[in-house]
Amino acid sequence: MKKKRVTLKDMASELGISISTVSRALKDHPDIDKGLTKKVKALAQKWSYIPNPLAMGLLRQQTRVIGVIVPDLVTYFFSSIISGIEDELQQAGYYIVISSSKESLEKEIECVHNLLNLRIDGLIVCLAQNSNQTDHFKKVLDHDVPLVFFDRVCLEKEVSTVVVDNVSMARDITTHFFENGARRIAHITGPKHLNIVEERAEGYLKGLKEVGLPFEKKYLVHTDLSPLSTEKAIQKLLQLPHRPDAILGVNDTVIFATMKAIKGTDLKIPHDILLAGFSDEFHATVVEPNLTSVAHPTHEIGRNAAKLILEQIEEEKAIQKKIVLNTALHIRASSVRMKKEGTWSLGFF
Amino acid sequence: MKKKRVTLKDMASELGISISTVSRALKDHPDIDKGLTKKVKALAQKWSYIPNPLAMGLLRQQTRVIGVIVPDLVTYFFSSIISGIEDELQQAGYYIVISSSKESLEKEIECVHNLLNLRIDGLIVCLAQNSNQTDHFKKVLDHDVPLVFFDRVCLEKEVSTVVVDNVSMARDITTHFFENGARRIAHITGPKHLNIVEERAEGYLKGLKEVGLPFEKKYLVHTDLSPLSTEKAIQKLLQLPHRPDAILGVNDTVIFATMKAIKGTDLKIPHDILLAGFSDEFHATVVEPNLTSVAHPTHEIGRNAAKLILEQIEEEKAIQKKIVLNTALHIRASSVRMKKEGTWSLGFF
DNA sequence: TTGAAAGCGCTAACAG
């Protein structure tokens, strides 16, 4: 027998008063008799009355649910961002519904529609790897549902975003390589419709220029980020007559693969080749040697995305914003030739 | 200007018919004129009408939302279970709202109440480490909300659960240690109100008995799983006059800490000491040497928990069930003394 | 074959 939830009606008939009086008493309406208010509240307490969010939602046309779409749930990068989003939103009394696009455009479109049907009050998204259309997001905007992108973004003119300064970080790593003796610096880059990929490549070029190294086409290889394609890209580099003496990966994953490939050769890291990646996955400090990487402030990315959504919900006409968060370059053994092993951080800058 | 969502009313007035006729046409009610039905559907298509879930929910008293409470979001174990839950539930047209208890009882209670207030249609939970009360879950049952526990469970008489056979796995590892020459097998155990902790300890004892090794109290040390307490437990073992020559950890994390501690000594793994853990975290294959561990079928745990919830929602009086999933013992270098490095699996049994 | 009306739980404008 389902224990029916207590409603205003129940309490009204118990107390022999009208529903609206109960409703008002519960929200301390000044018109209501103090004594009555007290009595109503006591009963509500006793019966542990909870307003039905469905009824409220129907009335106000809002669900207090925020949708979140991430490329996957299982990597540390995304799960810790979600954790940040959750911290911020639950404090504000919102719930989050998480969907995974599994790095696929089709899934992403499906998720957007599902969430729109659920009547979410806002949507936070990190694009899938092969997300190269924007129609589904335009639809979100059409419905006037607040939207925020983080990390991998698009429609930057219209949508608020939370990102990091990929250009500077890629440049910094490149010059760091140079300072550690590297002269043939390579970059493994990814699908170019992704803003983060483009930016990192740009930073790489900038870094080369800064230290006076010429850009050589052969040292820039592409991967679509599939394991096979990544493997090919790595081999292309390793089999070059003049092998690179440093490799900057578009993310940590390709660098882990690179390390594995290098173990099969006579090359030593960092003696013969320097390595660094992006996003500071958890493993960065467990592989041998420890991997130099750009640490994203994941928790903060999540919190900021959540704050932007909240702003847009609350303010009638919130303007588009772009938040650029600082990253930390964690320099570890994989990229340091002069120093002994050890990890230190250049701090957040 | 908010683009209002299309409602039955809108379509009714457009077509000059009543709301109820539209409603019926949309669900192919046999009474409605075929031609009219077609016209209504065409308009619905054109205007991309979506039923308002809030209205439906209010009517049927259900939200199609399932709550999920996990101790944390950022470890692979939980995020991949969530991924499994999501796969199953979204297919069935349910949404999931995820909350993190952060391993704290207080947070867990808060999450339960929040979700109950949201009027979830079901709740899937893995207990927090220090969750040693059950009142909040009794409340869930009182409200007749379907409930399923996975991995760390309680109230087993009344609630359906998805678990693995911890006893056998701990026993298998213990005998495996013995077969690899260990004679002083230690176990680092955790908070004993957790079923999984108790079961693993039980399996350890069983294994000892099976190979004819006496149980020695000094080889069983406790940790509350905080880093500090874990560190103490490890030191207690390593500083024993007769140091253990094998350690079974209650999970992988304590074993990672152990490896780190051992690196500061003259001990070699696996030459002097064998190690194995539970739950096969991602890092197990990146640490040196690779860690032997019990791999939980995380995705399957998630799917099964979701299926149980679905069953309980659909069937009026579903009975309590306990699903025991098979695990795989991944034997790797950390526990093998005779063999060369390499990973193979004993398969699922 | 279709429409009118009630009701899910709640709020707010409008009356007393």
Next chain:
DNA sequence: CTGTTAGCGCTTTCAA
């Protein structure tokens, strides 16, 4: 100070 009423979007009797 309190009650009545309408309405959020939808389904479902009951009438026509």
